[in-house]
Amino acid sequence: MMKTAFIIDSTAYLSGKTAQHPDVYRVNLTVNFSDGSLGEDAQDLAAQHIFYERLKTEVSLPTTSQPTPAVYYEVMDDIIAKGYEAVIAIHLSAGISGTYQTSHMALSEYADRIKVFCLNTKAASVVMESLLEQAMDLLDAGLIPEVVFEKLQWVADNSHIYLMVEDLDNLVKGGRLNATGALVGGLLKIRPVLFFDEEGKIVLFEKVRTNKKVYQRWIEIAKERQALFPDGIKISFAHSDALEEIQSVRELFAKELPTIDYHISGLGPVVGAHTGAGSKGCAIIPIAKP
Numbered sequence: 360m361m362k363t364a365f366i367i368d369s370t371a372y373l374s375g376k377t378a379q380h381p382d383v384y385r386v387n388l389t390v391n392f393s394d395g396s397l398g399e400d401a402q403d404l405a406a407q408h409i410f411y412e413r414l415k416t417e418v419s420l421p422t423t424s425q426p427t428p429a430v431y432y433e434v435m436d437d438i439i440a441k442g443y444e445a446v447i448a449i450h451l452s453a454g455i456s457g458t459y460q461t462s463h464m465a466l467s468e469y470a471d472r473i474k475v476f477c478l479n480t481k482a483a484s485v486v487m488e489s490l491l492e493q494a495m496d497l498l499d500a501g502l503i504p505e506v507v508f509e510k511l512q513w514v515a516d517n518s519h520i521y522l523m524v525e526d527l528d529n530l531v532k533g534g535r536l537n538a539t540g541a542l543v544g545g546l547l548k549i550r551p552v553l554f555f556d557e558e559g560k561i562v563l564f565e566k567v568r569t570n571k572k573v574y575q576r577w578i579e580i581a582k583e584r585q586a587l588f589p590d591g592i593k594i595s596f597a598h599s600d601a602l603e604e605i606q607s608v609r610e611l612f613a614k615e616l617p618t619i620d621y622h623i624s625g626l627g628p629v630v631g632a633h634t635g636a637g638s639k640g641c642a643i644i645p646i647a648k649p
């Protein structure tokens with residue numbers, strides 16, 4: 360088996376066993392508060408909670424920044440020195456961040472020394488986490504990195520992420536949602552459901568009246584997606600400081616789709632700076648079999 364390293368950016372918010380895995384190298388995005396201080400992209404729920412508490416008192420929204428090229432050079436030099444033969448990088452959607460592009464550019468410079476694969480997941484958070492887990496499983500099953508990467512691309516292309524935020528303002532001001540006047544106007548009585556489109560940009564998917572109806576709609580879509588993928592799907596939920604509500608959403612799902620593997624993960628400061636607190640996401644991810 361080819362000795363393979365993984366680079367993943369902090370917006371994956373790894374919570375399972377992958378977080379501590381020795382072959383996983385994390386590069387961090389940063390939050391910039393309006394007083395000039397910098398915040399780490401906290402990975403665990405308790406530290407994320409502290410960020411959302413601080414957010415309540417901020418007069419203007421923090422901005423975010425991607426890792427500099429130097430960060431990738433440092434990680435890659437380390438990976439080369441440790442004798443890895445291949446590296447698979449898994450990044451936040453290029454439709455909402457320059458992270459993938461910078462990584463791709465920096466990693467390409469090493470292509471004469473190590474096999475380099477850089478993935479634009481066109482997604483964020485739990486989808487990135489699942490892609491990493493699936494990559495490890497596929498390599499363990501004996502697949503070569505080239506084939507693993509093709510399968511990851513298929514998973515990325517066929518994953519769906521739905522997102523509900525309490526307030527669209529953050530996303531609009533941060534330029535991550537292309538909102539028309541019609542979308543922003545008259546939102547008081549509706550729950551806009553957002554979606555990552557084919558290019559990995561965040562767009563309006565549907566307007567629904569209540570949270571309950573949103574969740575029913577997600578379940579309906581999950582059933583449709585399940586029927587499309589005979590090798591199975593996984594459903595992962597993400598939330599910004601809204602664990603209890605997302606746990607009850609999982610209960611709703613489990614009643615109607617009992618055989619599925621569910622996972623819940625927190626969204627940290629970099630994503631939270633754009634979504635605000637209380638956002639809830641549902642990702643429907645196909646499983647690639649070796």
Ligand code: MYR
Nearest residue numbers: 423424425456483484597633640
């Ligand atoms: C940067 O500064 O490059 C980072 C930009 C991050 C934008 C995040 C936008 C919201 C993503 C929501 C993900 C929800 C997943 C369930």
